């Protein structure tokens with residue numbers, strides 16, 4: 001086993017992880033990821049007890065319990081570049097001895113559940129509904145930097161998707177899937193769909209404000225895509241990175257998308273806060289039924 005150097009895995013002066021500012025005891029093996037730092041407290045207010053409240057930059061962490069189940073909720077901020085930080089540091093907290101800087105011999109897998117917002121692509125997906133990403137195409141570049149193993153079916157799906165991207169679009173998508181275990185446990189809670197993880201909110205999600213888009217047909221092309229695993233249902237900014245890195249590290253991940261916008265009908269939720277709160281509550285209820 002090789003010792004991990006001081007610049008490969010950086011610790012703060014107190015020995016906590018560089019960005020998350022956490023120690024191994026601060027987290028559960030069941031982790032909820034949210035984008036918005038303010039959403040952390042909106043999740044943890046349903047905990048019976050909060051044991052840990054820490055943070056640094058956009059990475060706010062609360063750990064507590066519902067009944068006997070210990071749960072950690074962490075904000076990632078926006079984008080897969082932050083997912084790189086959060087997933088690697090979470091994994092380090094459970095699978096690296098921070099004193100010896102050696103990987104622990106007893107690998108521990110964690111369950112990672114994203115509760116995020118998203119825009120639907122298909123006209124029949126209602127605003128304010130919940131959707132599970134069965135898999136996600138990453139239009140960002142995060143997983144170019146990690147070894148990925150795809151099943152034959154995943155390779156075929158990725159090929160199908162790549163074949164509809166017009167020449168000149170300079171997109172090189174990757175694909176990553178939800179963890180089988182969590183799909184089995186939570187998969188009936190909401191419709192499942194294929195997600196696009198975009199490296200931005202505006203032109204990378206087909207929005208036209210003032211800057212001219214170089215991919216003006218993006219929304220049309222991805223909404224028309226029909227695959228053996230159905231249509232592409234929604235756009236957001238983290239899921240493919242979470243699925244890709246969770247799988248590379250041996251963890252299970254599942255992404256819930258609270259649909260706030262419908263890009264086909266141009267409708268936006270009239271009550272995004274209340275809808276998110278309802279979704280958080282039903283996911284926490286299912287978590288307690290499943291793990292409790």
Ligand SMILES: O=P(O)(O)O[C@H]1O[C@H](CO)[C@@H](O)[C@H]1O
Nearest residue numbers: 035036078116117236237238
């Ligand atoms: O609501 P969150 O979890 O941040 O998720 C979505 O909202 C943000 C964009 O507004 C992106 O992070 C996107 O993935």
Ligand SMILES: O=c1cc[nH]c(=O)[nH]1
Nearest residue numbers: 117118119236237261
């Ligand atoms: O359209 C949307 C809505 C929420 N989050 C996104 O990334 N896109």
